[in-house]
Amino acid sequence: MVYDRGVPESLLSAIRAEAKDDAQFSPAEGAPGDVAKVLLSAAKSGLSAVHLVAGDPFGHESVVKEVQAVARTAVHFEVIPGIGQAEGVAAYAGVPLPGVRIAADVDDVTSLDFDALAGAAQKGSFAVAVDAGDLAAVRDGLLASGVEPGVPVAVTGDGTGETQYTTTSTVDSFVAAALGFTGRVVLTVGAEVGERDALSWWENRPLYGWKVLVPRTKEQAGAMSARLRAYGAIPCEVPTIAVEPPRTPAQMERAVKGLVDGRYAWVVFTSVNAVRAVWEKFAEHGLDARHFGGVKIACIGEATAEAVRAFGIQPEMIPAGEQSSEGLLAEFSPHDEILDPVGRVLLPRADIATETLAAGLIERGWEVDDVTAYRTVRAAPPPAEIRDAIKSGGFDAVLFTSSSTVRNLVGIAGKPHARTVVAVIGPKTAETAIEFGLRVDTQPQNASVPDLVEALAEYALELREKLAAMPAKQRRGSKVQGPTALRFR
Template identity: 40%
Template sequence: MTESLYPMSPATPPELEATSGSVTFVGSGPGDLGLLTLSGSRALRFADVIVVDPDMDAEHVRTLVSAHAQIRCSKGDGDTGLILRSIAQGLKVVRLHGGDYFTDADADSVLSEVLSQAGLHANVVPGVNRWSAALSYGAVTASASFAALDAILGIPAAQEWPSAATLIIRARGADSRSLAETASERFGRDGAVLSLQRMGTTSQSSELTTWAALTDTDDAERFFIIGPGVDDSHRNRFSWFERKPLFDWRIVVPRTKDDVSSLVEELDHYGATSEIVATMSIEPPRTEQAMEKAVRGLVDGRYLWLVFTSPHAVTAISERLQEYGLDSRALSGVSLAAVGSGTTEALARLGLVPDLTPVVENTTGALANEFPAYDDLIDPLNRVLVPSADVAVEPLLVGLGRLGWDVEEVTAYRTVRAAPPPAEVRDDIKTGMFDAVVFTSATAVRNMIGIAGKPHAATVVAAIGPATAAACDMHGMHVDVLADTPTFESVAEGLARFADRRRADQVSAGLPVTKPSQRKRRKRRKVVEAGQ
């Protein structure tokens, strides 16, 4: 009998044979969790347990997983037991790694152990490997032959290095000098090398230098690239990452009650790092009786229409239904109206589609103008429920009343000013350590100044519209960027254009390219009292 060229699959242990649990090893990065593949994102979305690298941002991971999922920090070889026990309990596990399991020589050994024991219950989703990423983030075009050397596992002798026109070397920053000494034997002390630090992050830095000039840095991962594509004349034509207009800009985004995640995504696209400062907090109503009565009325068929004016109103009604053991199906006999794309998206997450949304303008007044009039021959009821904040939506209430509807407004939630951010954030705002601030409403202007103080004069101020700009002026802030249209996309693009012009002005004046936060700071004068 001829022996098969393909080894048999590992046998599944008896304790795992009857379980529906599984494990998926997902690669991502490097440097950016946004490089997850669609398959990796899908695995995270349905996972019950996610084991992440120790240096991975767990809060970022939390935004990609379901609400019930547990996030655990990797303990190296100790992960094997956790993964196998979770599979035996019927849970879906994801081991999330900031790279690619098969091309990272130092990836933990848990992969091989679990694959040998989990059998049919294991899967691997490849990530972006560090070697090709180094070429892309360094804006280096690979030659016909290129090779990789992982010096983190040890620096081989010069004669053992790979022979290729383009060579990518991964090492620890603390070993840079030792690596340079060996490289000098092979390529000469004056050989050109591209040094890449903090690859794939908004603080990435690349430098064209020589082996003789290399010095040790911290112990973080560092990449070196040699070959015909590393010269500045070539890279300046193709550089895309570090030349983003807002690259390495630190931006503060004051948030009121509205979600600003799409604004942060737009700013990220231009290379910025955003920090959201909550200026408003959503609280339940002071008394619950009115909401209880309103939800009972919805279930009992008291209302023909339910009008949502914000995503928070959707959440308030949904949570109340859940308390009664109900879900969105309880609203099947009620017509739904919604104001704003965020509100429509909140309904979509519940599997609901509004019957009416404003076409001309996303405001409560516009909804009233487009709302159908009550017709006693067609409409079985004339009651409309409007769950909203503790601030009345007068244009909507008045407009619906004129159309013959009996409108009942109920306080579903309250908006209150948020607690001040941490002292370090307040200090950074006041001293100009943020490069820019993006205001999305006049309320955001007032609330941020109230809880954190006014931004430093050197900080670039961007406003989403004229009313927001007027609020900035009223508080003594010069508006540098005014969005062409009142959208997140427009204000982010306006800020990027401003940064581009600022960079061009610095270059044309022969000045070094700096960020607004990199201004010269005046030294404080020491006060010498008389007589001393």
């Protein structure tokens, strides 16, 4: 694969993660014929060859010449159309380009027809993607072609990216307004730039530009990080807990045998890790969901319930209210010897789990097998730059999903800076955070990952409103000064 310099690194990283081990990646360098030779050489040796273009392939003259060179050979090729960078980024910036317009991805500004651009600016708007270093040349060309100095202009850097940033000004001032922009930028000129205040959607998401610390393993953080990105945040996953098997497997072996033999009336799962531990033990013995026949399942948390459903079983009980031991106990019926001749409950949990749930079930007349299904150990410390960012306020927010994530994050990386917004999933986690000297800023009514992210998004909107109402002199240094990723643009 050869790729254009405008292709986002995040996209390349995702491709590398799924590519074969011997896949080769290199930037598209040199003349179109040189790039074509690289692709043809790979194709003729039996490989699949791809040129990943930033924008629409046929929107770049150099790529057109490259395809023409390939077409002169016997090698089969395909062209997959894309959205041009100029019009795509303009849409992400909230600037419409209705009707007949000009939108171009420009490799060489000397090829621009400034008279045509001036005509487009008079009738509506146009957008061009250029290098930031060429902005002054574009300004001079527009003014020389008769474009009025006061015509509105939007300049967007890192278009469609996590830190996309748009500045609005006029033809005579956009170079100064875009000072500090690097790489490819999109310049949108014309009356429609005035629509941006109402139509800007990408940069107006609640958590846009927020760097959010997610102290979970990559396996557990996936859903949370995806939801954060949907709100515009930049998640950083830092494992604080490593999950390991119990030191001795005897307890779990007896528990699995008891499930198969009908020894239990209920299995209570308190976490996804507990579900995985039991499923893995079942798999070791060649068992599947059919061997759960007659056993009822209770789950704390929707994520835990989803893990059970993935095994082909529908849980009988999920607390309607608080997703905690107390919430489950509030709905768990006392043991009745007539209705429940099998009066035993299996409770597979972590080695550090509290006694609240087991004690509550015993009080309700149940016999409880409280089994260590897995051990949680403190993960290795994150890299130095992550630790420094945590302690210096480099993260806008941190999300805690359990008391152990609070304890372990502070243990391996230090306490988050006072400026960092702290969001916790439930009351027990909040208590632990306060014990460690943290200020809890927001907590959802329901203890679930979606609700936790939603609570942070709502809190961010409140901060945005406070920021907008503050005098400019008070904003810098304030806790509500804005997201870290964009603060010093």
